[in-house]
Amino acid sequence: ELQTLGAEVTPELTIHACVPSTNAWLLARAGGLPKGSVCLAEAQTAGRGRLGRRWVSPFGCHLYLSLLWRFEDAAAAAGLSLAVGVAVRQGLLRLGVEGIELKWPNDLLWQGSKLAGILIEAVSEQQGPCSLVIGVGVNGTMPAAAARQIDQPWVDLHTLLGHAPPRNRLAACVIAELLALLHAYEEAGPALWLERWRAHNCVLGRSVSVQQGARVYTATAVDVAPDGALVLVDAAGRQHKVNAGDVKLRLG
Ligand code: BTN
The missing domain is CATH 3.30.930.10 (Bira Bifunctional Protein; Domain 2)
Incomplete structure (x- = not known):
């Protein structure tokens, strides 16, 4: 092939x-x-x-x-x-x-x-x-x-x-x-x-724990962007876009 x-x-x-x-x-x-x-x-x-x-x-x-x-x-x-x-x-x-x-x-x-x-x-x-x-x-x-x-x-x-x-x-x-x-x-x-x-996928719609450098927060994964970034909404309703090279993700 x-x-x-x-x-x-x-x-x-x-x-x-x-x-x-x-x-x-x-x-x-x-x-x-x-x-x-x-x-x-x-x-x-x-x-x-x-x-x-x-x-x-x-x-x-x-x-x-x-x-x-x-x-x-x-x-x-x-x-x-x-x-x-x-x-x-x-x-x-x-x-x-x-x-x-x-x-x-x-x-x-x-x-x-x-x-x-x-x-x-x-x-x-x-x-x-x-x-x-x-x-x-x-x-x-x-x-x-x-x-x-x-x-x-x-x-x-x-x-x-x-x-x-x-x-x-x-x-x-x-x-x-x-x-x-x-x-x-x-x-x-x-x-x-x-x-x-x-x-x-087994992520979208779920609560996830996001570790970005020293910062750890919980959010809901809502979508992926065309560039592959993950779109999250945190407890305060704020939207975040995170890139694969920057974060560790744990499923809640
Ligand atoms: C990960 O899940 O963290 C990625 C693992 C990727 C492992 C493969 S094995 C072949 C190739 N050579 C490496 O050194 N890493 C990738």
């Missing part, structure tokens, strides 16, 4: 036994690799999550995948974050995982427990062309030693399906959906994906 890109240069698929982080690996090579290139690893020694958190990445158990994409205009990538969650959800649906909910901005939860996480990092945040690395981690079979290091409820594919699907197949499903999303998104922008995100 990488061939359907129509790019002048064929994207590269690199599979490592172990890297610090597949996102970091692609970010460091973003200038020299074609759009659509993918990096996979069996293990990460410094797997990273959103907001500076660590992503526990034991060998041979889970999916650690990063995909490089380029947008002509950095502004066009606003709103992509939610869309990527929708695409990964769709990839897991191909494997028979139903009932995944999206927690803003793009966590994949199953009955409140985290199944997969997404970290999108930009090479350049300035105006003009922008390279993005889309990192996806999906829990396959969680070993007990790794589970002890995770400080939030989690679930894995092994538990949900009764077996862990072959990780090649898991990677293929996720990559196929990401590429389909990125092509469609370039053509049509975020509107359709925002609708899909709304259809499968």
Whole structure:
């Protein structure tokens, strides 16, 4: 499916036994690799999550995948974050995982427990062309030693399906959906994906605890904006718009 890109240069698929982080690996090579290139690893020694958190990445158990994409205009990538969650959800649906909910901005939860996480990092945040690395981690079979290091409820594919699907197949499903999303998104922008995100989210209409730096407040999540920001209304009726890079969100 990488061939359907129509790019002048064929994207590269690199599979490592172990890297610090597949996102970091692609970010460091973003200038020299074609759009659509993918990096996979069996293990990460410094797997990273959103907001500076660590992503526990034991060998041979889970999916650690990063995909490089380029947008002509950095502004066009606003709103992509939610869309990527929708695409990964769709990839897991191909494997028979139903009932995944999206927690803003793009966590994949199953009955409140985290199944997969997404970290999108930009090479350049300035105006003009922008390279993005889309990192996806999906829990396959969680070993007990790794589970002890995770400080939030989690679930894995092994538990949900009764077996862990072959990780090649898991990677293929996720990559196929990401590429389909990125092509469609370039053509049509975020509107359709925002609708899909709304259809499968577990945040809108709920009370949430928002941590923004040292400040913590409770509010009701009411909508998402086209740029992917979450729209909240606090107890005093004031409306807030918060960006994914700035806040931690807890469901009330
Ligand atoms: C989160 O939920 O906090 C995001 C987790 C993203 C983890 C993936 S694993 C592959 C890629 N490489 C990384 O270092 N992080 C992402």
